[in-house]
Amino acid sequence: MSEIRHLALACKDAAQAMFALDTETKRKLLHDMAAALETQRDAILAANARDLQHATAKGTQGAMLDRLRLDEARIGGIANAVREIAALPDPVGLVTRRETRPNGLEIERVRIPLGVVAMIYEARPNVTADAAALCLMAGNAVILRGGSEALHSNMAIASALHIALEKHDIPAAAVTLIEDLRRETMVELLQLSDIVDLAIPRGGEGLIRFVAEHARVPVIKHYKGVCHLYVDASADEVLALNLLVDGKTSRPGVCNALETLLVHRDVASSFLPKAAQALQERGVELLGCERSRALVKGLRPATDEDYAAEFLDLILAIRVVDDLGMAIGHIQRFGSDHTEVIATRNDESARRFVQAIRSAVVMVNASSRFSDGGELGLGAEIGISTTRLHAYGPMGAEALTVERFIVRGDGQVRHPQSRL
Amino acid sequence: MSEIRHLALACKDAAQAMFALDTETKRKLLHDMAAALETQRDAILAANARDLQHATAKGTQGAMLDRLRLDEARIGGIANAVREIAALPDPVGLVTRRETRPNGLEIERVRIPLGVVAMIYEARPNVTADAAALCLMAGNAVILRGGSEALHSNMAIASALHIALEKHDIPAAAVTLIEDLRRETMVELLQLSDIVDLAIPRGGEGLIRFVAEHARVPVIKHYKGVCHLYVDASADEVLALNLLVDGKTSRPGVCNALETLLVHRDVASSFLPKAAQALQERGVELLGCERSRALVKGLRPATDEDYAAEFLDLILAIRVVDDLGMAIGHIQRFGSDHTEVIATRNDESARRFVQAIRSAVVMVNASSRFSDGGELGLGAEIGISTTRLHAYGPMGAEALTVERFIVRGDGQVRHPQSRL
Incomplete structure (x- = not known):
């Protein structure tokens, strides 16, 4: 089994653990994550310094370099963003419809997590915490594949998040950061259609087209906003x-x-x-x-x-x-x-x-x-979809869930002659 | 431009016409389609006889042959299924949420059609009318790619549906039947990601895997029910x-x-x-x-x-x-x-x-x-999804729509300094 498949399978197992979490536990988990980001501040800043040094050596400057840069205030901002996600309404378990059929079957449509969400993104390290928090709040496990410029920052942020997961006895694989950033590894990840329920690319049009071209898992994307x-x-x-x-x-x-x-x-x-x-x-x-x-x-x-x-x-x-x-x-x-x-x-x-x-x-x-998740009342945004399927426009926590059916009966059969 | 792209683009134009149709017009359209299926009965039966003859010559028999066979009663059944779809609640235009933001913006989530739905299916000719009716009722245009065994039956059914479209001044391309059944043409159809909003394969596991493997458009599928x-x-x-x-x-x-x-x-x-x-x-x-x-x-x-x-x-x-x-x-x-x-x-x-x-x-x-759309109260079913995205479980008309945002303001700007 390849390394990426191995990691993804562990994430799928973690998704099963996430599936059963109640709202209160998820909120506590996210608050502990926010706290861990703050207590791990020095480690995150040290890792970020390495990334900045690499980037500078490669000639990166201006806005690009600024997007990569973390400082005390920005880490505080990232932690607070996680706390804001913890305060969102929990979409999981929401009964969206209820109906009793003429034969007495009680039908409910109930929101459940998608399962395993793969985020593919570029430079900004804050996405690592944001996306993880939003995926977890909606009961999912997440695979994070960020850009190489921010690898050390992302690893340090993921390590902080793992401290909180461990505290709640949730497998660390619920937040799986991919450290092997080769393109062929990303392609393999995007083809794990028995494991990954959704891939969300965030970044330039080139990245998004690459993901759309190679994915065999469902992708929600937007190329551009004209x-x-x-x-x-x-x-x-x-x-x-x-x-x-x-x-x-x-x-x-x-x-x-x-x-x-x-x-x-x-x-x-x-x-x-x-x-x-x-x-x-x-x-x-x-x-x-x-x-x-x-x-x-x-x-x-x-x-x-x-x-x-x-x-x-x-x-x-x-x-x-x-x-x-x-x-x-x-x-x-x-x-x-x-x-x-x-x-x-x-x-x-x-x-x-x-x-x-x-x-x-x-x-x-x-x-x-x-046209933004926060401004339109979603509280937080994992992306904006221009795919006219599942979610269209800004996507919040609810877009990381799906409705399923729960049916309660008292022995109904479809064909009366089945009764003994 | 390839023939299939040309056909699909015409279908996309027709989707724009479908998008604006009100519920009453769609209901009348479907009733006219049902009537046309009945008035064109002899032509459909003649076409079906050709398909049956080919199938028999190829050695098809038993249940396979029976699924292909149409008769007066079955055509009546197909027409009545279309009438039942016409009686369904119209999901389009449904306001699923409404909120006024602190800044006075009024936000609505409203269901709209997906656009162009491609159905890829096997032998049964009734799917041609069923799927077309359900897609149209949800305001979509549809591309139908059926099996070769039923080609003549499908063409005759599509011709009947076109009579009703013409009566309502809707482009015939709103129901586009693909007559070129080569695999490479299907692959090309499945890669028209700028045109096709959703592909739904219905048939054996082989067909579904083929579609999933080759599609660059979103696919909702179920491989099997264990x-x-x-x-x-x-x-x-x-x-x-x-x-x-x-x-x-x-x-x-x-x-x-x-x-x-x-x-x-x-x-x-x-x-x-x-x-x-x-x-x-x-x-x-x-x-x-x-x-x-x-x-x-x-x-x-x-x-x-x-x-x-x-x-x-x-x-x-x-x-x-x-x-x-x-x-x-x-x-x-x-x-x-x-x-x-x-x-x-x-x-x-x-x-x-x-x-x-x-x-x-x-x-x-x-x-x-x-576990069936009709039994669970959806009225009709276009398929059953085991993809944990967009729709999960039996899919009815609503699963052929998506929510978008309509925002009404009185001049709100995001940054106060933008005001002149």
Whole structure:
């Protein structure tokens, strides 16, 4: 048996132990994990220093290096995030439906954990604690495969989590960190379809495509967020400008940032110059269609590739549209099923937009930046799915469970002649 | 562009049209489909005669040939099944949760269709109408890839369904039947991850493994149903015998039939001889562990392969267990996550069984044969999932939808400094 299969089987056994845990025990476990992260702070910082040293030697700098860096405050933040997850409602055991059939069978739909969740992620070491805590709170065991840059930090964090698992007599394999980071080992992990119930890749499009290509286990993913704001003819102009500035500039590097502005032609001549001024003052580069370039000076022409791009930067593509239908058509063609916004005062336009757009999150008069598990009330987020299956949009603890059937009877048989 | 990609893209466009349909229109559409199946009866029977002739020439006979055969009554049955699906509650548009956030955002979780569902199935032509109707009722478009034995029957059924689609101005591609049945074409279909939202294979284990192996689109599958009945020390003996006979003999060829009987050692000497007599009278061949063979004459020894087998036949494997824990351990080792039953009068045993067993359906004092969409109140069934994701257990119309987020605001932004 290969090493990775061996590790994964131990994790599956641990999942069986996790399956039976009650809410109180899981909460205590997570609080003990948070405490262990704090008591193990020096070990984690020492490990992180090794990772930083390697990264610096490899020439990593700027934002990349900063994402890898831990300090006392950040470790405190990680521990507190685990405590917040411990306070979430427990999705496991939730009875979602109850029905008594004519033959007297009592049917319940009840949420249970998925089992073994494999997280595949890149640099940030906080994901190690976050993802583990959320998976465990939902009664799962977790296999963590982080990036090589953060390996020592991740190992130190996992060791801290193991202290808490041991205290509760739960196998350490409930949080299994993969230390063998070869690509072929990841591929093998992704093909353990008798063991792994779900793989969640988090990172750049390259990583996600690699996982999707090689996985034989179920994968929930999102490639990119090409989020649109459509400014309807009836939109409140100031409201629309606020949504635009917030969507594009408050944090351009994340998936719920706006990438494309669609403006109804009736308001384009009034709206676009103000929009351009507000954005250009904030350093946003603008690309536009022919009609928008006639209204605003200095726009570069936008190509189809631009309309399909997730810039993750202070760049915005603009298009003037004839009507709501053309806006919907544009989103259907170029969108990524993530988040779309309409600014409108017309209820019928809002209704039509919501009805025609199939994205995971549709906003009416609110910023795309609210497309986030915390902001949408999930408490914590393990990822955002643009896979239209199981979970669609931000995924919280509940998305790490599934409904099953419990049936109680008093001897019902399907065929009466079966009775002795 | 390949032919299959071309067909699938047309189906995706049709899915957009299906997405916007209201419940009344879908119900009328399905009633018109049922009527069209009846008015096209002669054409369907003529096509079926061709399939039967081919099958006979190839040497097909018995149950296989019977499953392929259509007649007036069976077509009436198929049409009525479509009418029953039309009467189901519409899962689309269902608001599953509603919350107002502290900042005033109104969040709704609302069910929407998956989009494009690909059904991969074997001989029975009734699946063509059933699966299409259920997919359409849930607002999806469907790609049907049936078996070669039923190709002409399936084409005639699809043509009838197209008559109804045309009447409602819905693209015929909403029900796309694949006529090119080469394996490489199926593989290509299963890799259209930008088009197909879900593939559901229905058929033998070979077909399902082939689909799982080659798919790059999400797959919901069940390989097999190795269903267990555990007779607890406290079980009502007659009740347990009834569940056993019903589970094993009422329809041995289906996935919710029992394959293994586990008996608590305290009641084995009383229960097993009665069980053996009742089953042997009904022609069931019995395999058993050493302890069961000491209690009942003429049992063949049961191997680990027998305990892992889905017999789909009048064969039962028996094992005497020391206690509930050993029964649970056996099911965890040999089970297939489908359906398990406990016969007990002890509430604590029932609770422990339900808590430890992770199968999709757990029955207390009821026959495994109730593990079926219709019997569990889903109205109709597109398949049974043993994938612990999205849907687990019998899947009805709701399993062909997913929840998304609709957010309504009045200009909320994430960062106050975004306001002009």
